[in-house]
Amino acid sequence: MHLHRYEKIWLAFGIGSLVVFLTLLGITAFGFGHHPPSHMAIVNSQNLRNEAPFNKPGLQQIDKTTYQANIIAMAFAFSPNKIEVPVGSTVRFNVSSADVVHSFTIPKTNVNFMVTPGHVNMAEHTFTEPGTYLVLCNEYCGSGHHSMQMAIEVK
């Protein structure tokens, strides 16, 4: 097999770039903890409303600026459908599904993860700007999928 000199340079450049990408991803993920949402906890989706913490969906204050939002995704809504936090708060979203596959997505942030029944998934975000943030479901979940939404008030 013969490789042209230019092709060797090209493949070295191409593969080199891929290695650089992987290294950057690996460092931010494993070094700084910016992993894709991969929570391993399991629940019974058919009994979700009786299992802590989803028996009391809503906001829980962890410390001065940190909150945990326990949210149930279901066809075709989130429970609760609104939460309020002060500007500068860090919110850990802890979401599970009571029925089919949904997503928990805040447009224009990195909070965009799948909510599969039986699993709990998580992501964290710090809200530095005030406003009403839209949360939507971007995984098809049935005939009313496009009406599934909630709001985060940041004041």
Added chain:
Amino acid sequence: MKNTTLTVNEYTLDTNVKVAPKDAALSLAHIYVAFIAFIIGALMGLLQGLVRGGLIELPSWLGYYQILTVHGVLLALVFTTYFIFAFLFAGVSRTLGGMSNGIRRVGWIGFWITTIGTLLAAWLILLGKASVLYTFYAPLQAHPFYYIALTLFIVGTWIAGAAILAHYFCWKKTNKEQKTPLFGYMATATIILWIIACLGVAATVLFQMIPWAFGLTDKINVLLSRTLFWYFGHPLVYFWLLPAYMAWYVCIPKIIGGKLFSDSLARLAFVLFLLFSIPVGFHHQLMEAGVSEFWKFVQTILTFTVIVPSLMTAFSIFGTFEQTARAKGGSGVLSWLGKLPWNDVRFFAPFMGMVIFIPAGTGGVINASHQMNAVIHNTLWVVGHFHLTVGSTVILTFFGTSYWLIPHLTGRKFTPFLNRLGMLQTWLWTIGMFFMSGSMHLMGILGAPRRTAYTTYQNHATALAWFDGMFTNYVTVAIGAAILTIAAGLMFYNFIYMTWLAPKGETAFPISEPASDTSTTPKILENWKLWIGIAALLILFAYTIPVYNMIVHAPPGSPGFNYLIN
């Protein structure tokens, strides 16, 4: 008796060999189904574009998610699969000699089983009992017979694939010690890839979904079924792409009047696709719970490996262009480009597909980038992405292939009139896709979701902005869809013209003569047992532990939700 197997010598010398007439009939049957599916699927796409843009409302008897299911199933599964088998059957008949009656009969059996599956699925979708989109994620549950339809579809393609493999092995038997012509080699690799890939979807449909949908079991392991689906779902996209690459490697060099740049590199690229396109399904599941970061990253690395054969292909194809143009007297650093047949749609349509593969492939690298996937996961970006890959690169190559394949099979002429229509068609498709896919990519970055009917989220400012941008606007998507529909209508007319209206005559089936380095191609590249073995090891490595955990640490299963899709 035309039905004899050709030896390599004949193959090299006689480039006017035709597809045996009986094989042509089998290939044409696939073409008919492909284009009927294509035009219906394309019209559904137009409706979706108009609905999402808020320009029309669907009548009460037609659901948005129903037409979305039709669009995805007909274009991504039916059109692609049927066209690919049409191309592969014709190509192996052309390069390895006519098929024996027995093998051809197996091909027909495959065709009919696949078609029965397609019709059954179409019927259930029309009834509104299977609006589960082409990914049919559990625990949304379609009509039980929808899963039977899917099974028939897959089993039919396996039988058709077996016919192609059998034809290849027969050729090998009568041509011991000969190197398989490149087309036959690549067809074999593609079919092997398809069969290994389908094992995943077959496992979830047969062992999970059918018992669950028929009520034999009442719960399903959702994560396991998603994983088995994506074990299949990613090599599925390579099953679309590889036949397009075959046209680039084997047919285009002949069309431009040259020959392939390197035989061994072409074969090596296909081996790499076979090895690395399967153990990568987690890059579709990067955003979900139940799969650990470690295994996601392992599959991210494997995904990046499968980019390499595409980098090789970029060099090989452009190298072929440059060598051919220079042999024809082209010179300068870039002015040789003028020697390429820009006015020949058989070259131009696939060429536009190649150009579009630059942003398409780049988008793919971004999608697979582990945690970065959060920026675009399940947004319109992804829809824009696969409308560039399968919806432009692959389909434009298939269109370009149609212009010689269909008249070759129907015994008609590729006319200057047809060429002009084809050039217009290619431009319309490219322009339509620029608007539609371009705006989809950018709106995805702004958070617009995929697979979602018209909604302003109760007039939320974030969502209203998607109707308000200069370019990042659902109306831009609709305009692109409208242009694409005109292009699709024109393509359907071209199909009719090539099948029934064009003047009788002959059109060549272009197969490049072997590259000059063919004699030095290492024999090991055709050692399928070795490559299948390594592919199996890579799959076991990438999947065993995470799948074991999914089964052992499974949450209570999910019942079926069939009432949510009505």
Added chain:
Amino acid sequence: MARNNTNLETNKDIVPAELESSLKGTFIFVMLLGLFIVGSWSAMFWIFLDRM
């Protein structure tokens, strides 16, 4: 001797000669492609970091 050597060398060169024919345009094209990939990926990585 010298002649033989030249012959050998030319022979050596002949095999790859066809492959070594000018591929400057190809090289420019693939390198531009590479830069496009690196540029787009970096832009998206920047967006990801910016949204954190």
